Amino acid sequence: MRLSSFFEELKSAYEAELDDLTTDSAGHDVLAKRLQAKRGQVSQLLPMIECNPEMVAVAFHGGMRFDSPEVMRDLAAQEPEDLPSWSELQASVHLEPWAETLANIVLKDPNGEQFLVVTACLEYLLGRSAIPSESGDGPSQGSKGDGGGDDDDGRAESDDDVDLEEAGADWLSEQGFDRRDRFSGDH
Structure with a gap:
């Protein structure tokens, strides 16, 4: 945003x-x-x-x-x-x-x-x-243009949630836990 x-x-x-x-x-x-x-x-x-x-x-x-x-x-x-x-x-x-x-x-x-x-x-x-994000309060989240523009269905907020879930799963994997989540196949 x-x-x-x-x-x-x-x-x-x-x-x-x-x-x-x-x-x-x-x-x-x-x-x-x-x-x-x-x-x-x-x-x-x-x-x-x-x-x-x-x-x-x-x-x-x-x-x-x-x-x-x-x-x-x-x-x-x-x-x-x-x-x-x-x-x-x-x-x-x-x-x-x-x-x-x-x-x-x-x-x-x-x-x-x-x-x-x-x-x-x-x-x-x-x-x-109040929703934590990796990139802080910068003007854009990720590399999708203005970070919130094209989709009016609220997907920008849910994309942040997905990024946090993936980051959490990555961290758990680094700690030695098995990665059993929805990200294990496609990413």
Whole structure:
């Protein structure tokens, strides 16, 4: 998947922000508590949505589901000036009821629509990066053009799973285990 420089930079900042919220100084997982606090502060944080959207976007973490990976992959390749409106994107994004409430607050801000589009993309990218891959977060997986383009049936994600299965089977084979999987015949 190709990321625009805008989303490449924001994705890293968003992941760092979530990482900062995850544990306290004693190493305890406090993400849920801190996200709840952020959600309660959204209206006070609105001045930050233009200059530091990742710091407010975390309030929506876990509150979006995506009906069209193709639309989201296309979105991730866009620069800010080319982003669709929230009303255009909304057909591809399902908000949890609590996230819908937050979205209504955000939409009162003049930059609210663009912020929600950016937030949706960041949440989508975070979900994709939760799936480990050998090549990391580069713009292309393998050598198939843009890494996700031609097949709209989600095969790009399942190809990643196959690559991981094959890599795991290779590793087990190197450790002395018999290779008894679907890759033993054709590859």
